[in-house]
Each structure stands twice: as structure tokens, then as C-alpha cells.
Amino acid sequence: MSDDKPVILTCAQPTGVLTMGNYLGAVKNWASMLDDHDCYFGVVDLHAITVQYTPAELRRNTLSCVAQYIACGLDPERASIFIQSHVTGHTELAWLLSCTTPIGELQRMTQFKEKAAKLGFKTSGENDVKFTHEGARAGASVNAGLLMYPVLMAADILLYNADKVPVGNDQRQHLELCRDIAQRFNNSHSPTFKIPEPYIPKSGARIMSLQEPSRKMSKSDENSTATLFILDQPDVLKKKIMSAVTDSGSEIRAAEDKPGVSNLLQIHSSLSGVPLDDLEAEFTGKGYGDLKRAVADVVISAMEPVGQRYKELIEDKSYLESVLKNGAATAQKRAYKMLAKVYRKAGFVERPR
Ligand code: TYM
Numbered sequence: 361m362s363d364d365k366p367v368i369l370t371c372a373q374p375t376g377v378l379t380m381g382n383y384l385g386a387v388k389n390w391a392s393m394l395d396d397h398d399c400y401f402g403v404v405d406l407h408a409i410t411v412q413y414t415p416a417e418l419r420r421n422t423l424s425c426v427a428q429y430i431a432c433g434l435d436p437e438r439a440s441i442f443i444q445s446h447v448t449g450h451t452e453l454a455w456l457l458s459c460t461t462p463i464g465e466l467q468r469m470t471q472f473k474e475k476a477a478k479l480g481f482k483t484s485g486e487n488d489v490k491f492t493h494e495g496a497r498a499g500a501s502v503n504a505g506l507l508m509y510p511v512l513m514a515a516d517i518l519l520y521n522a523d524k525v526p527v528g529n530d531q532r533q534h535l536e537l538c539r540d541i542a543q544r545f546n547n548s549h550s551p552t553f554k555i556p557e558p559y560i561p562k563s564g565a566r567i568m569s570l571q572e573p574s575r576k577m578s579k580s581d582e583n584s585t586a587t588l589f590i591l592d593q594p595d596v597l598k599k600k601i602m603s604a605v606t607d608s609g610s611e612i613r614a615a616e617d618k619p620g621v622s623n624l625l626q627i628h629s630s631l632s633g634v635p636l637d638d639l640e641a642e643f644t645g646k647g648y649g650d651l652k653r654a655v656a657d658v659v660i661s662a663m664e665p666v667g668q669r670y671k672e673l674i675e676d677k678s679y680l681e682s683v684l685k686n687g688a689a690t691a692q693k694r695a696y697k698m699l700a701k702v703y704r705k706a707g708f709v710e711r712p713r
Contacts, residue, residue, distance in 0.1 A: 367521060368398070369556075370390060370400075370527060371402035371407075373403075373404050374403050374408050374418065374421040374425040375408050375411075375421060377579070377592075379589055380567055380577060380589075380659070381576060382579075384563075384626075384631070385528025385566065386527060388432065389559075389564075391433035391434055391435075394439055400439070400440045400442070402443070403441075405422050411506070422443060423677075426683065427670055431666045431669040431673055436686065440686070440690040441687040442687035442688045443688070446687075447691045447692050447695050448695065449519050449696065450695075451512070451515070453698075454514075456703075457518070457541050463507070466511070467507065469534065470533055471509070471533070472507060481502055510534045510538070513538065514537065517538050518538065518698070520691070521694075521698055524558075524559040525557070525559060526561070527559070528560065528564075529560055529566040530576055531558070542554075542556070549706060563630045564630035567623065568619065569583075569586040570586050570587070571605055572605070573605060573622075585600050588600055588601070592663070593667075597656060602652050602656065606621055607619065607621050612646065613625075624655050627655055631659065
């Protein structure tokens with residue numbers, strides 16, 4: 361970790377086992393950036409409590425996410441892996457940034473609207489979003505944390521003055537907002553934050569549900585066969601892939617009118633490195649069953665070592681704790697510097713030493 365390399369900061373929520381979407385759209389890509397960047401990989405436990413959760417599960421999922429990161433190739437010797445709540449500054453900076461962020465900008469965020477909709481709240485309007493409580497689940501409410509979510513995310517990024525933020529396509533809008541927030545702060549005070557660039561992989565940036573390929577693959581899908589989890593057993597992976605929804609016709613090609621087949625080809629291509637064109641050529645004259653079997657083989661052989669390494673890591677709590685101790689120390693050093701700078705620029709009196 362050195363000062364002259366570009367800084368990347370990125371995170372995932374510890375809300376369960378990572379999916380093939382998280383892996384191909386994000387973590388696999390992060391692992392390829394270790395040598396050329398100063399890397400900060402966070403596990404954002406504070407974001408995870410914006411939806412209903414249980415404390416014991418959060419604790420288990422947070423440590424599990426750290427082990428999954430390492431098992432997927434994020435080498436703690438070449439990156440700072442840390443838990444968001446271990447570093448002072450994320451929530452403090454989020455507060456400062458929230459005081460310059462119009463509520464309307466937050467209400468417009470697609471993920472906010474989707475999460476509110478999941479609770480049964482209907483939203484309407486573009487700039488002044490209205491909520492219809494009628495039909496909402498009993499006892500459900502849209503909490504302020506859910507609305508503030510993207511501000512905390514902006515704080516995660518800006519606290520490290522990151523140059524690039526490698527994410528999947530679904531985070532593009534949050535990144536845009538983060539850039540606006542940074543720009544607004546710089547304009548109101550003086551240049552303080554770098555304007556971070558999204559870094560979205562060419563392949564795998566939007567992996568879709570196996571059952572409804574018009575929707576993204578998600579951890580929280582109610583239909584468990586729709587999502588491939590990186591720690592699924594080989595037979596489970598195979599079963600899910602073999603029952604994936606395909607499209608009408610029998611041709612195997614990546615095209616808009618073939619969302620199911622395109623998704624399977626995309627998963628294969630991202631893991632095997634074989635370009636889509638070559639895969640299409642390879643499967644000419646073959647059936648959907650052949651494609652599914654090939655995808656299952658590629659997925660299983662890529663995930664087998666990940667699963668094995670994970671098993672070792674999750675048993676070794678003291679190693680995980682040492683990774684987190686080092687990660688938090690490096691992250692905190694950078695975060696304190698930035699936080700002090702932000703407070704100074706925003707007119708706060710310096711803390712007595
Ligand atoms: P999260 O936990 O939902 O997802 C982690 C990463 O996985 C990517 N991803 C996908 N990529 C392709 N196809 C999919 N189906 C798919 N599903 C998820 C996401 O784009 C993400 O890169 N808000 C963030 C967490 C966050 C963050 C940050 C990210 C908090 N602070 C600061 C970057 C920088 C989130 O919920 O990710």
C-alpha cells in the first residue's frame with residue numbers, strides 16, 4: 361500500500377453469502393486490481409441495518425463476508441480489508457454531507473424506491489416523490505437510514521479520497537450522486553475531494569436472475585433457485601443452472617430478445633475468459649441443455665477452490681481478527697487525515713491536542 365498508486369475504495373453489504381452477481385460484477389474485478397492500486401475493501405455493516413435484521417446474524421454475516429472476500433482472492437497483504445463500523449469517520453462524514461444533500465435527490469434513487477416498494481410502499485413523482493402507505497405491510501415503515509443510505513455510501517468513498525470505485529452496474533446512480541455531493545462540497549468550500557470515477561467491468565457488470573432474467577441476480581430473491589451463491593455446493597449450483605429459464609427458439613446467442621441465454625453466456629464468458637462471439641460459435645447447432653451443462657462445469661470449477669478456502673478461513677477466527685485489526689488501522693489512518701481536512705474546510709474549530 362503506497363501513496364503513489366491510485367486509490368480504490370469499494371464495499372459490499374454483509375447481508376448473506378455473496379452471489380455470482382457480486383462475484384462477477386465486483387469482487388473478481390477487485391482482485392485483479394490489487395497490484396496497481398492502493399486498495400480499501402470495506403464490509404459495510406452500517407448499511408446492512410437499513411433493512412430489518414437480527415444482531416446475531418449481522419455479526420455472523422460480517423465475519424463471513426470478510427472470509428468470503430479473502431477466499432475470492434482479496435489478499436490482505438496487498439489490500440486493507442476492514443469493517444465499516446471499525447473506522448471512525450464514516451458516519452461523521454455522512455452527517456456533514458447529509459447537510460448539503462437535498463432530500464429530493466435521495467428520494468429519486470432507484471434503489472431507495474425499490475426497497476420502499478418491497479415494504480409495500482408505492483412511490484410516484486420524479487422530483488417530489490410521494491409515498492402511498494395504503495397496502496404497505498403491517499408495521500412497515502421507510503426508515504430515515506434507508507433514505508440516507510447513498511449519503512453514507514458517498515462518505516465511504518470520499519473519506520478515502522478514492523480515485524476509482526469498482527462496482528457493478530446497479531451502483532452507477534449512487535456513484536453519480538457521490539460525485540455530485542463531492543462537487544458541491546468543493547464548490548462551497550474549496551477543492552477538498554477528488555471526484556471519484558466509477559469503474560464498471562466490461563463483462564459481468566449486471567448478472568441477472570436465473571428465473572427472471574429481466575431482474576438482476578440478488579441475495580434477497582424470494583425464489584432461491586434464481587440466485588447462485590458462491591458457497592453453494594456443486595450439486596446445488598448444477599441444479600439451479602439446469603433449471604434456469606431460457607428463451608423461445610433454440611439458437612444460442614447473446615441478444616436482447618434472448619435474456620436468459622445471454623445471461624448464461626455472460627456468466628460463462630466472465631468466468632472462462634472466452635469471448636461471447638467464440639462461445640456463440642462453439643455452441644452453434646447445440647441445445648440449451650449443452651449450454652447449461654457447460655456453464656455448470658465452469659461455475660463449479662471456479663467456485664470449488666473458493667468454497668474450500670472459505671471453510672479454512674471461517675474456522676480461523678484469530679487470523680480473521682488479525683486481518684481486520686491491520687485493515688482498520690491502515691484505513692483509520694487515511695480516514696482521520698481526510699476527516700480533519702473536511703472539518704477544517706467546513707469551518708469547525710480544530711480539536712485541542
Ligand atoms: P452490494 O452489497 O449490493 O453489492 C456489492 C457489489 O456487487 C455488485 N453487484 C452486482 N454486480 C453484477 N450483477 C449483479 N447482479 C450484482 N449484484 C450486486 C454491486 O454493484 C456492488 O459493487 N451500496 C453498495 C455497498 C456500498 C459501497 C460503498 C460500494 C456501500 N458503500 C462504497 C462502493 C463504494 C451495495 O449495496 O453493494
